[in-house]
Amino acid sequence: MTESLADLASAVPRGRILPVGPSRRRSVHVIERNALAYRRMWYVFLTGFFEPLLYLLSIGVGVGALVGRLPGPGGRLVTYEAFVAPGLLAAAAMNGSVFDTTFNFFVKYKYAGTYDAMLATPLGVGDVAHGEVGWALLRGTVYAAAFLLTMAALGLVASPWGVLAVPAAVLIGYGFAGLGLAATTWMRSFVDFDFVNLALVPLFLFSATFFPLSRYPNGVAWGVRLTPLYQGVNLERSLVLGDIRWTLLVPAVYLGALGWGGVRVASSRLARLLQP
Amino acid sequence: MCAPPLVQGRALTKRFGTxxxxxxxxxxVERGEAFGFLGPNGAGKTSTMRMIGCVSPVSGGELSVLGMDPALQGPAIRSRLGVVPQEDNLDTELTVWDNMAIYGRYFGLPRSVIRERAQELLDFVQLGDRRQDRVDPLSGGMKRRLTIARALVNQPELLLLDEPTTGLDPQARHLVWERLYQLKLQGVTLVLTTHYMDEAEQLCDRLVIMDRARIVAxxxxxxxxxxxxxxxxxxLRFATAEERRDALPLLNGSGERVEMLPDRILVYTGDGDGTAELVARDGLRPASVLVRRSTLEDVFLILTGRTLED
Amino acid sequence: MAVAPPMLRVLEREAIVFRKLWRGSAFSSFVTPVMFLAAIGLGLGGLVERRTGHVAGVGYLAFVAPGLLAASAMQTAAGSSLWPVMAGTKWIRTYHAVVATPLSAADLYGGTVLWVGVRATAAASAFLAVAVLLGGVPSPWGILAVPAATLGALAFAAPLAAYAATQDTDLTFPVIMRLGIVPLFLFSGTFFPISQLPSWLRPVSVASPLWHAIELCRQATTGTPRWAAATGHTAVLIACVAAGWRWGTRTFARRLTP
Incomplete structure (x- = not known):
């Protein structure tokens, strides 16, 4: 994923400083920096795992007792916990990744001067973008793996294909990281982050995370299908509940393209913003 | 000198829109010298520094740094530069030591090398006992020294310093100057910008005076x-603005040149004491008279008609 | 706890600042809970009603509406008494400018907490109106849920603002949100009756001010007042406010006028 921009360099017009493509070796140092910063805030890192788990216990187990069984992917009846758990996994992948690439990124980019310091070294703008995305994905992988293990312990992973739920979560994280990073390059101040919430909360609540698409009128359901989180939820749920079809490649490609395009846009905009 | 210059600009231009x-x-800039860009804020010093630092593309003319083209070999050039920016951009989420360590990693240095150099450099800037401290509570002078130490972690051939002592108190400034002088003795080439004439006089072997985007001397x-x-x-200082205005015609001819500033009148002369006596004989009653040597500030005033500080 | 006039001047300052920031605040304290009401109350609620019919004697939407009302008042209170106090004492240091005037640290604390109360009242009223429109408030007594939610908000704002003034960094704040506020939001009878919790966990929920606030709101919106219990819930919440207030006037004074 990190080398996807490597051949972008040749396309860069004269008068811009991006002649050397991002290198995987250099972007790793950006990840190292974040790991170093979190070493003193390990508890912040740790608590990131709890939120999806608490939702699983409250809405999944608590409200689930009032809901009973419902049809999962492929039409088989599943318990409500089993239905909601992969949805929460997908939503957590989105939330973590968006937080890292919008809020955390903005502080470093706008106020802390972190990237100005990095760009005075051999690191380039592409390395910064790839490094930050790489960090968001690394963190997301840890959370996703921990959550999947918890789901397995609660008996909520019905199929061995469920192992793929972790890479799927990374793919969801990648899609939203690209989106988040690109969007942040247009933000002027913290007030603009209201728009991030304005997008995240409805995605979290209405992307078939908590109830199936059949609860919507037909037209609305089609709109929901187009959202990236719905695609992610659909992918996770099918993998965990073992409904494997070729069509699962659609959400995978969709999310991958979103991430790739987002990082590309972000890199080129950052070159202009950080190196005027 | 037959060695190629370390930095060379020819008709170098930077435009932002229009x-x-x-x-x-x-x-x-020749190897081993301390070269300065002196000028008021907005003269184009920082823009020039950013082009030399390969973080701002050249809009026109030519620039070579360490014999390379910044547009084509940015990372290769930057790996041999040290940069001390105008605003400290230390990593406030990290400790003093971790700031050094991660910066060394950005240059791809092995950890063992960084460990050795970081301790040496922290001692050099007199922060050796603060390695586990967070960056935020450090004083302005300490932050600036840490930024200098950080910029040296890759043993740069060329150190770029943008307004190295702006915002520091006098004691902290002198400490920074002293450390930079030591670096110069060790053979590090320094390029700095400043709007303080005393800084330029203290540190620079050679300098250019910039005003309104151009070099004037x-x-x-x-x-x-x-x-x-x-x-x-x-x-000459006078008690009121009227007295100062009235004194101006009487001073004509008292020196080689007379400049009126908002708070005083300057008379340029080869013999200060003689001129001061002459002024007293003419019946002028200034509130204070000070005879001093010419400085770069005077050079700037004579060349541009303005002072450095405003 | 009578409101002294100086305290109102603090309130006025907060209101002026708020005019610039209302959008984000309206979002977190009104739009978000309304979305939860629609998703959980209507979307998921439909599935609940299809199977179990009623929860605690009412439809699921009517069950969850008062829960979300009180819970979002709590979240508003927490968010606007932790970071803004840190900004006032440490980041922007506006509080230091305020105590250089005739206003005292105690006035500042009181004004800050009351301002949270004012906003909680406004947000609760707006949310209640939407809940009525969606059919989630069966009883006209529901109007009393607004003061109940406000009291609940104050029960969190008073101690949290007091705590925030003792801190030098905001490092613990996300931990409080994630390990305190979020679990309370999810397990204090907001989405399902606490009788469903394992027996060892139930006393924890009962000890949380949020459960008391939710019970008060729920009795009001569903029109099933149980006066003795309601008095008890109110007393617990007032005790939280009073204890927080005592603490806060001290921590603010220690921080600002040492």
Missing amino acids: YIAVDQIDFK EGSPRELIQLHSTREVVE
Whole structure:
């Protein structure tokens, strides 16, 4: 994923400083920096795992007792916990990744001067973008793996294909990281982050995370299908509940393209913003 | 000198849209010297530094740094530069030590090398006992010294310093100057910008004076003063603005040149004491008279008609 | 706890600042809970009603509406008494400018907490109106849920603002949100009756001010007042406010006028 921009360099017009493509070796140092910063805030890192788990216990187990069984992917009846758990996994992948690439990124980019310091070294703008995305994905992988293990312990992973739920979560994280990073390059101040919430909360609540698409009128359901989180939820749920079809490649490609395009846009905009 | 210059600009230009920040400047920095860009805020010094640091593309003319083209070999050049920016951009989420360590990693240095150098450099800037401290509570002078130490972690051939002592108290400034002087003795080439004439006089072997995007003069501090100013200056202050205005015609001819500033009158002369006596004989009653040697500030005033500080 | 006039001047300052920031605040304290009401109350609620019919004697939407009302008042209170106090004492240091005037640290604390109360009242009223429109408030007594939610908000704002003034960094704040506020939001009878919790966990929920606030709101919106219990819930919440207030006037004074 990190080398996807490597051949972008040749396309860069004269008068811009991006002649050397991002290198995987250099972007790793950006990840190292974040790991170093979190070493003193390990508890912040740790608590990131709890939120999806608490939702699983409250809405999944608590409200689930009032809901009973419902049809999962492929039409088989599943318990409500089993239905909601992969949805929460997908939503957590989105939330973590968006937080890292919008809020955390903005502080470093706008106020802390972190990237100005990095760009005075051999690191380039592409390395910064790839490094930050790489960090968001690394963190997301840890959370996703921990959550999947918890789901397995609660008996909520019905199929061995469920192992793929972790890479799927990374793919969801990648899609939203690209989106988040690109969007942040247009933000002027913290007030603009209201728009991030304005997008995240409805995605979290209405992307078939908590109830199936059949609860919507037909037209609305089609709109929901187009959202990236719905695609992610659909992918996770099918993998965990073992409904494997070729069509699962659609959400995978969709999310991958979103991430790739987002990082590309972000890199080129950052070159202009950080190196005027 | 037959070795190629470390940095060379020819008709170097920087435009932001229609605004021209640097207008066709020519300069050369030789290996081992301390070279300064002196000028008021907005003269184009920082824009020039950012182009040399390969973080801002050249809009026109030519620039070579360490014999390479910044547009094509940015990372290769930057790996041999040290940069001390105008605003400290230390990583406030990290400790003093971790700031050094991660910066070394950005240059791809092995951890064992970084460990050795970081301790040495922290000792050099007198922060050896603060390695586990967070960065935020450090004083302005300490932060600046840490930024300098950080910029040295890759043993750069060329150290770029943008306004290295702006915002520091006098004691902290002198400490920074002293450390930079030590670096110069060790053979590090320094390029700095400043709007303090005393800083330029203290540190620079050679400098260019910039004003409104152009270079207006070039030379060593002594050459510039000799060439453009008189040996001495008499500063006259008056109790009121009216007295100052009335005194101006009477002072004509008392020196080689007379400049009126918002708070005082300067008379440029070869013989300060003689001129001061002459003033008293003419019946003028200034509130204070000060005779001093010419400085770079005077050079700037004579060349541009304005002072450095405003 | 009578409101002294100086305290109102603090309130006025907060209101002026708020005019610039209302959008984000309206979002977190009104739009978000309304979305939860629609998703959980209507979307998921439909599935609940299809199977179990009623929860605690009412439809699921009517069950969850008062829960979300009180819970979002709590979240508003927490968010606007932790970071803004840190900003006032440490980041922007506006509080230091305020105590250089005739206003005292105690006035500042009181004004800050009351301002949270004012906003909680406004947000609760707006949310209640939407809940009525969606059919989630069966009883006209529901109007009393607004003061109940406000009291609940104050029960969190008073101690949290007091705590925030003792801190030098905001490092613990996300931990409080994630390990304190979020679990309370999810397990204090907001989405399902606490009788469903394992027996060892139930006393924890009962000890949380949020459960008391939710019970008060729920009795009001569903029109099933149980006066003795309601008095008890109110007393617990007032005790939280009073204890927080005592603490806060001290921590603010210690921080600002040492």
